[in-house]
Amino acid sequence: MKILFDINIILDVFDNKRSEQYPSSKKVYDYCINNKLDCYLCVASLDNLEFLKISQLDMQFPELTYAQKKRLSDLLIQDLLKFFKLAKTPSYYPIDLNDIEDSQIIGSAHAIGAIVLTRDKDILEKYSYIAVHPDNFFDFIENKKNNKIPFLDLQSINMQYCHQFEEAFDAVLQSGWYILGQECKKFEEEFADYCGTKHCIGVANGLDALILILKAYKEMGIISDGDEIIAPANTYIASILAITHNNLKPVLVEPDLNTYLIDPDKIEEKITSKTKAIMVVHLYGQTCQMDKIWEIAKKYNLKIIEDSAQSHGAYFGQKRCGNLGDASGFSFYPGKNLGALGDGGAVTTNDDELANILRALRNYGSHKKYENIYKGFNSRLDELQAALLRVKLKYLDKEIEKRREIAKFYLENIKNEKIVLPKVRKEDNHVWHLFVIRTKERDRLQKYLEKNGIQTLIHYPIPPHKQKAYKEWNTKAYPVTEQIHYEVLSLPISGVMGMDEVKEVVEIINRY
Numbered sequence: 203m204k205i206l207f208d209i210n211i212i213l214d215v216f217d218n219k220r221s222e223q224y225p226s227s228k229k230v231y232d233y234c235i236n237n238k239l240d241c242y243l244c245v246a247s248l249d250n251l252e253f254l255k256i257s258q259l260d261m262q263f264p265e266l267t268y269a270q271k272k273r274l275s276d277l278l279i280q281d282l283l284k285f286f287k288l289a290k291t292p293s294y295y296p297i298d299l300n301d302i303e304d305s306q307i308i309g310s311a312h313a314i315g316a317i318v319l320t321r322d323k324d325i326l327e328k329y330s331y332i333a334v335h336p337d338n339f340f341d342f343i344e345n346k347k348n349n350k351i352p353f354l355d356l357q358s359i360n361m362q363y364c365h366q367f368e369e370a371f372d373a374v375l376q377s378g379w380y381i382l383g384q385e386c387k388k389f390e391e392e393f394a395d396y397c398g399t400k401h402c403i404g405v406a407n408g409l410d411a412l413i414l415i416l417k418a419y420k421e422m423g424i425i426s427d428g429d430e431i432i433a434p435a436n437t438y439i440a441s442i443l444a445i446t447h448n449n450l451k452p453v454l455v456e457p458d459l460n461t462y463l464i465d466p467d468k469i470e471e472k473i474t475s476k477t478k479a480i481m482v483v484h485l486y487g488q489t490c491q492m493d494k495i496w497e498i499a500k501k502y503n504l505k506i507i508e509d510s511a512q513s514h515g516a517y518f519g520q521k522r523c524g525n526l527g528d529a530s531g532f533s534f535y536p537g538k539n540l541g542a543l544g545d546g547g548a549v550t551t552n553d554d555e556l557a558n559i560l561r562a563l564r565n566y567g568s569h570k571k572y573e574n575i576y577k578g579f580n581s582r583l584d585e586l587q588a589a590l591l592r593v594k595l596k597y598l599d600k601e602i603e604k605r606r607e608i609a610k611f612y613l614e615n616i617k618n619e620k621i622v623l624p625k626v627r628k629e630d631n632h633v634w635h636l637f638v639i640r641t642k643e644r645d646r647l648q649k650y651l652e653k654n655g656i657q658t659l660i661h662y663p664i665p666p667h668k669q670k671a672y673k674e675w676n677t678k679a680y681p682v683t684e685q686i687h688y689e690v691l692s693l694p695i696s697g698v699m700g701m702d703e704v705k706e707v708v709e710i711i712n713r714y
């Protein structure tokens with residue numbers, strides 16, 4: 203919960219007489235500090251805070267010089283800013299000329315989704331839906347408490363960075379260059395560096411990343427129409443669409459029931475003279491068993507294409523995904539561990555020629571304006587999304603750490619014989635994009651959790667070969683894949699989930 207403090211509360215807290223007169227102001231202030239709640243001051247109030255503090259000192263200590271009073275006021279503001287964040291009033295918010303400061307405070311609270319803590323009668327009356335008196339604060343938050351645990355609270359995830367996003371937005375706006383500019387270039391450098399690869403090419407989304415990799419190999423003469431690409435039968439549809447959109451044939455391989463990842467021991471039997479690549483999907487945040495897959499690819503001279511849409515930052519041995527094959531596609535769909543505020547994607551690779559072709563393919567097949575070497579696409583990573591992703595990339599490892607902490611707690615504490623917990627390979631460095639459990643009573647468990655306020659999702663309810671889009675495969679049997687799709691359930695997990703919520707999920711599941 204975010205709380206924007208009106209300065210009358212601040213003045214109550216830092217003046218003995220006033221804190222005696224209005225004890226609830228101090229009580230709420232202490233509660234917020236002790237519980238590390240998200241507290242804000244409106245930028246527009248700072249000037250007034252200084253003025254009122256100096257006036258207060260003037261009345262209480264008339265012997266002080268102006269410089270001394272100013273110094274004391276400066277110290278107070280300096281101290282407050284160690285704990286309080288500043289909220290600016292957005293320029294689009296209408297200013298009420300009858301009380302300019304009040305409307306600026308309300309505008310700031312709106313922009314960040316905060317409540318306003320105030321004793322100002324006008325604000326409390328006029329903006330009762332958003333403003334609360336300290337006397338009523340504890341009742342107010344009790345009523346506001348939402349006992350539901352969302353699957354993924356994207357708003358809270360992104361609001362953590364709202365100030366840096368503002369700065370990033372202003373930089374893009376002022377640059378005057380909105381497609382393939384400096385932000386995209388810098389993000390590509392930073393993400394390549396993060397993955398440990400030579401190149402990163404920003405594209406419009408994860409599906410395009412995979413489509414363009416295959417298209418680039420076709421331009422290089424390595425893959426041709428009708429060739430076969432090995433892919434897991436258990437994956438999100440995008441992995442398969444990328445193959446069929448290129449007039450190539452997906453050859454589906456069953457997953458390992460323990461890890462849900464492509465079973466490396468079942469790949470070799472599917473290789474024919476038409477096989478040109480293996481697409482590995484590091485599903486749910488865990489990398490595939492790459493040592494075995496590297497061996498097979500080497501033996502049959504196959505390219506390895508990674509679908510890393512769910513696994514930013516995951517390791518296999520010393521290397522991160524994105525750097526475990528010949529080329530890798532990433533998605534920055536908002537719900538991913540590294541998610542934009544819209545669509546976004548990227549390809550990483552160490553192959554200079556492939557990178558060069560991809561840079562052209564995403565941009566109408568052109569390196570130079572109006573000269574088209576390939577029949578390309580318009581699939582560029584948006585400049586604004588790149589700027590926002592640069593902010594979030596700095597915190598990706600922190601996000602992953604928090605997810606690991608939650609996953610560890612789930613793994614150690616969920617104890618219910620009806621439920622199969624995810625298996626993690628010993629040497630693994632899982633990033634827990636999803637925490638996926640399995641049970642024969644999946645739909646019943648999901649309803650039970652919903653009734654108890656816990657939102658869950660299914661990744662995924664229908665396997666690719668059973669989709670209407672691929673009706674030619676509907677009669678094929680992939681029993682392990684089908685079992686997974688009928689039994690899996692994803693529990694809430696994210697960097698903003700409180701451990702109290704995690705414990706609640708465990709308790710409720712254990713009672714099932």
Ligand SMILES: Cc1ncc(COP(=O)(O)O)c(C=O)c1O
Nearest residue numbers: 407408409438440441511533535
């Ligand atoms: C495994 C996998 N591959 C590919 C994609 C496609 O990414 P996007 O939604 O950015 O196109 C996704 C995500 O949605 C995914 O989960």
